[in-house]
Amino acid sequence: MNTKQIHRFVQHYLESTDCQIIEKSPAHFKVKLSPLADRILTNRPYYWGFVDRTGAEPETMSFLFVTDKERYDRAQEEQAGSEPDQTDAALARSFGYVHGTTAGARMPREDLYYGSRRLEQLFEAARSGGSYVCLFQEPELRKSHPLQSTAYTPWLGVNLMVEFQCDRKREEIHSYGISLATGQVVEQFQERLAGMRMTPRLPPNIHIARSAITLHRAAGLVEQALEKKLRSYDYSWAQEAAERLEEEQQLIAHYYEALLSSAEEEQRANIEAQFENRKAEIDWQYKPRVQASAINCGIFHLAGID
Amino acid sequence: MADTTKAQGSATSSTASKNKLHPLVELQFDRSWQEELQQRLTKNGPWDEWVLYKLAIEAQEARKIDSFDELQALRVLPAFDPMPHQIDTARKVLDGMGGRAILADEVGLGKTIEAGLVLKEYIVRGLVRKTLILVPASLVLQWVRELNQKFGIAAVAQKKAHTWHYDVVVASIDTAKREPHRELLLNTDYDMLIIDEAHKLKNKKTTNYQFVTQLRKKYCLLLTATPVQNELEELYNLITLLKPGQLGGQSEFAANFVVDKRLPKNESDLQGALSGVMIRNRRGDGGIQFTRRIVRNIPLKLSTEEQALYDAVTAFVKQRYQESGGDLTSMLSLVTLQREVCSSRDAVFLTLVNLFKKTPEDSPLRPKIWELVEVIRQIQANTKAETALSLIREVNEKVIVFTEYRATQEYLLQYFRSHDLIAVPYRGGMNRGKKDWMMDMFRGRAQVLIATEAGGEGINLQFCHHMINFDLPWNPMRVEQRIGRVHRLGQTEDVRIYNLCTLGTIEEHIVSLLHEKINLFELVIGELDEILERFEKQDQSLEKQIAKAMLESSGQRELNSRFRQLGHSLSNVRAEQQDWRSQQDGQPFQPLLDAISQPVEVKP
Numbered sequence: 001m002n003t004k005q006i007h008r009f010v011q012h013y014l015e016s017t018d019c020q021i022i023e024k025s026p027a028h029f030k031v032k033l034s035p036l037a038d039r040i041l042t043n044r045p046y047y048w049g050f051v052d053r054t055g056a057e058p059e060t061m062s063f064l065f066v067t068d069k070e071r072y073d074r075a076q077e078e079q080a081g082s083e084p085d086q087t088d089a090a091l092a093r094s095f096g097y098v099h100g101t102t103a104g105a106r107m108p109r110e111d112l113y114y115g116s117r118r119l120e121q122l123f124e125a126a127r128s129g130g131s132y133v134c135l136f137q138e139p140e141l142r143k144s145h146p147l148q149s150t151a152y153t154p155w156l157g158v159n160l161m162v163e164f165q166c167d168r169k170r171e172e173i174h175s176y177g178i179s180l181a182t183g184q185v186v187e188q189f190q191e192r193l194a195g196m197r198m199t200p201r202l203p204p205n206i207h208i209a210r211s212a213i214t215l216h217r218a219a220g221l222v223e224q225a226l227e228k229k230l231r232s233y234d235y236s237w238a239q240e241a242a243e244r245l246e247e248e249q250q251l252i253a254h255y256y257e258a259l260l261s262s263a264e265e266e267q268r269a270n271i272e273a274q275f276e277n278r279k280a281e282i283d284w285q286y287k288p289r290v291q292a293s294a295i296n297c298g299i300f301h302l303a304g305i306d
Numbered sequence: 307m308a309d310t311t312k313a314q315g316s317a318t319s320s321t322a323s324k325n326k327l328h329p330l331v332e333l334q335f336d337r338s339w340q341e342e343l344q345q346r347l348t349k350n351g352p353w354d355e356w357v358l359y360k361l362a363i364e365a366q367e368a369r370k371i372d373s374f375d376e377l378q379a380l381r382v383l384p385a386f387d388p389m390p391h392q393i394d395t396a397r398k399v400l401d402g403m404g405g406r407a408i409l410a411d412e413v414g415l416g417k418t419i420e421a422g423l424v425l426k427e428y429i430v431r432g433l434v435r436k437t438l439i440l441v442p443a444s445l446v447l448q449w450v451r452e453l454n455q456k457f458g459i460a461a462v463a464q465k466k467a468h469t470w471h472y473d474v475v476v477a478s479i480d481t482a483k484r485e486p487h488r489e490l491l492l493n494t495d496y497d498m499l500i501i502d503e504a505h506k507l508k509n510k511k512t513t514n515y516q517f518v519t520q521l522r523k524k525y526c527l528l529l530t531a532t533p534v535q536n537e538l539e540e541l542y543n544l545i546t547l548l549k550p551g552q553l554g555g556q557s558e559f560a561a562n563f564v565v566d567k568r569l570p571k572n573e574s575d576l577q578g579a580l581s582g583v584m585i586r587n588r589r590g591d592g593g594i595q596f597t598r599r600i601v602r603n604i605p606l607k608l609s610t611e612e613q614a615l616y617d618a619v620t621a622f623v624k625q626r627y628q629e630s631g632g633d634l635t636s637m638l639s640l641v642t643l644q645r646e647v648c649s650s651r652d653a654v655f656l657t658l659v660n661l662f663k664k665t666p667e668d669s670p671l672r673p674k675i676w677e678l679v680e681v682i683r684q685i686q687a688n689t690k691a692e693t694a695l696s697l698i699r700e701v702n703e704k705v706i707v708f709t710e711y712r713a714t715q716e717y718l719l720q721y722f723r724s725h726d727l728i729a730v731p732y733r734g735g736m737n738r739g740k741k742d743w744m745m746d747m748f749r750g751r752a753q754v755l756i757a758t759e760a761g762g763e764g765i766n767l768q769f770c771h772h773m774i775n776f777d778l779p780w781n782p783m784r785v786e787q788r789i790g791r792v793h794r795l796g797q798t799e800d801v802r803i804y805n806l807c808t809l810g811t812i813e814e815h816i817v818s819l820l821h822e823k824i825n826l827f828e829l830v831i832g833e834l835d836e837i838l839e840r841f842e843k844q845d846q847s848l849e850k851q852i853a854k855a856m857l858e859s860s861g862q863r864e865l866n867s868r869f870r871q872l873g874h875s876l877s878n879v880r881a882e883q884q885d886w887r888s889q890q891d892g893q894p895f896q897p898l899l900d901a902i903s904q905p906v907e908v909k910p
Contacts, residue, residue, distance in 0.1 A: 215344055290327055
């Protein structure tokens with residue numbers, strides 16, 4: 001994720017949670033959080049507990065989020081270097097005008113770079129706040145005819161995280177869409193959705209095709225499609241991991257069997273327990289496996305019959 | 307999403323299923339989303355927003371781990387710049403050793419950094435969450451700080467029972483192995499176990515060794531600069547802790563690799579077996595070139611009034627000691643008084659006032675304490691501060707002044723300021739932000755940084771190469787720590803150390819002990835540890851012995867002779883240490899360790 005992408009991400013998050021952006025540049029945001037975002041981001045459960053119990057007017061926190069540190073710092077330096085504007089200062093004296101709306105208010109600075117805790121927290125917040133949706137594609141205005149009803153198809157859309165794991169790990173994201181009307185399966189469904197305008201409300205003058213398959217059946221189709229795809233992958237990494245696993249199991253078997261054969265009776269149980277422990281540890285460490293779980297999913301009603 | 311439970315655990319739940327993708331690989335579906343979606347459909351909500359839905363997938367795309375072997379840790383730590391051999395080591399542990407390794411770099415090459423890199427990499431990949439780090443008690447906070455600051459890992463120091471529930475906990479092994487902690491830890495599956503100073507586990511009969519054997523762990527790192535010291539079996543025990551069987555059973559190991567307990571055989575096989583579990587970096591021949599340390603002792607003579615205070619305090623302390631019947635433990639605050647009197651009257655004053663408050667009103671001690679306070683009143687000037695000031699003016703570059711006492715620090719700040727010398731304080735109690743601020747000022751306008759001992763750790767001051775020991779701790783390690791702030795990797799100038807030494811006081815003896823007998827100021831890094839360990843094995847800590855000599859001597863002559871004795875035994879220990887070192891170089895293990903180690907070039 002480069003600084004531009006981070007900047008866009010942060011902006012979208014702040015907007016979607018109704019935060020008040022006081023000032024921004026391509027390198028930073030000064031923002032007063034909305035109550036919603038404050039609850040999620042500032043980790044002040046006691047304060048919010050107090051607000052909820054007493055009904056007090058909440059005072060949310062403000063932040064300076066810097067998305068491009070270098071650029072922001074350079075800009076700040078240049079600004080500091082230039083002479084302060086005399087007229088502004090004079091005006092401020094006569095009108096009691098204070099520059100900025102948050103002068104004096106505490107505004108902690110946070111640098112948001114890939115890997116920073118705050119960005120990681122925003123990622124997490126997006127993830128938990130965007131898990132399940134039910135949406136309708138907004139009809140194109142010029143096409144809509146008051147007497148004509150447009151047909152919509154309900155789709156199940158799901159984004160899957162696939163983890164390939166042994167003692168090491170890599171990941172892939174797969175996005176599937178299944179037409180609940182026809183059972184058609186589409187890959188890279190999220191890309192198809194990305195450009196569309198969506199609304200949570202049922203638009204006028206549309207009708208929705210009847211579902212021919214259940215959600216459960218559709219999910220089954222997704223699993224089948226994914227499984228088929230994954231079968232064609234290269235599993236040499238798993239082969240190698242399994243070999244390492246086998247090697248290590250033999251080493252410890254050799255070690256513990258020798259130990260057991262010469263052990264005193266009262267020590268045997270102890271050694272056997274250790275042996276079992278060690279076996280389990282090696283499995284835990286090396287056993288190759290693939291796991292698929294949903295990042296998020298939803299029902300999407302899209303124009304057209306597919 | 308982290309792999310926190312053993313696979314067996316989650317696989318049995320009804321919302322998951324397994325299919326074979328390959329004879330060796332199962333595909334496991336987490337189906338919990340299906341039920342949740344169905345439920346929300348039935349209830350018609352609640353539904354999340356489209357924008358957040360898109361952001362969620364964008365975030366996940368950004369965090370996705372694309373390849374098995376590309377290091378992710380560096381990508382998420384843009385401000386962190388480890389040395390090449392540290393990155394190489396992390397890679398080897400991850401790619402070639404499956405996350406179980408002995409990191410056996412020579413002292414000072416950054417084993418902690420290597421371990422931190424490996425840990426961070428596994429955390430970023432979601433392969434490690436639950437982590438236990440066992441280190442000597444004195445290093446707990448240093449580890450916590452380093453993991454937090456350098457690696458952005460939220461490590462906590464174990465303090466109370468509930469601390470164990472945090473994901474990354476740093477604790478001392480002696481605490482961990484005791485009940486009630488022990489049982490709790492033995493019932494936890496640790497994704498990662500890290501043990502610092504692991505050579506302390508060389509004896510398999512100890513409770514520490516058995517405790518570590520019993521801990522359940524997936525990945526494991528053992529850190530030690532000396533994986534083998536006295537006999538080959540130590541090496542065997544250490545490796546068996548990590549991977550039992552790697553060197554065969556005990557009798558096989560003895561038969562295959564050992565001629566005599568100090569003499570290995572079949573070395574190339576042994577090297578092969580070792581290099582699968584151990585990484586050792588050593589300094590190459592042109593390796594770390596530390597700059598020189600140039601020491602200057604600055605003798606100074608107390609004014610008559612100051613000398614009077616010194617004598618009065620000394621007499622007072624000794625008398626109390628005799629009254630207590632030679633009980634050293636109850637003398638702590640009085641010994642402090644004795645040390646403070648060498649630093650500044652302000653430090654003494656504060657302690658005296660506190661002592662006065664604590665003493666019952668009818669005690670005969672009260673008037674005596676008050677007498678001392680009266681002696682302080684007589685003192686108009688501070689000879690030491692004057693000497694320091696003129697020294698700093700003479701140097702005319704950045705200088706760091708170390709003192710043990712807060713009161714002295716405050717006094718010096720004021721004194722320097724009143725003489726138009728810009729000085730900033732630094733102490734352990736300051737919060738992070740303030741510390742950074744002070745550091746910035748010192749880098750910028752301020753010529754002098756005045757640090758107390760507590761602030762000594764964790765500050766890097768390579769841009770400064772003059773330091774003044776305004777007073778000297780009686781514990782040589784603390785002195786070494788002070789020097790280490792300035793004389794370290796990255797220092798390009800020779801480091802000049804000035805010891806202020808008041809003649810005719812205990813300080814004169816301390817300087818002579820540290821400088822002449824231990825040769826503290828010119829030792830190779832790491833050597834002091836070894837000397838002190840040896841010395842304290844024979845007797846009490848140096849600090850205690852100094853205190854005793856001080857308190858028990860009846861006069862100057864006895865004091866001199868006791869310090870001569872102390873100096874003598876220190877010299878002996880040092881000579882032994884040097885013998886041992888040269889033996890080590892010609893030792894049977896040295897070629898073995900050298901054979902499996904990589905020389906690295908580290909430029910300061």
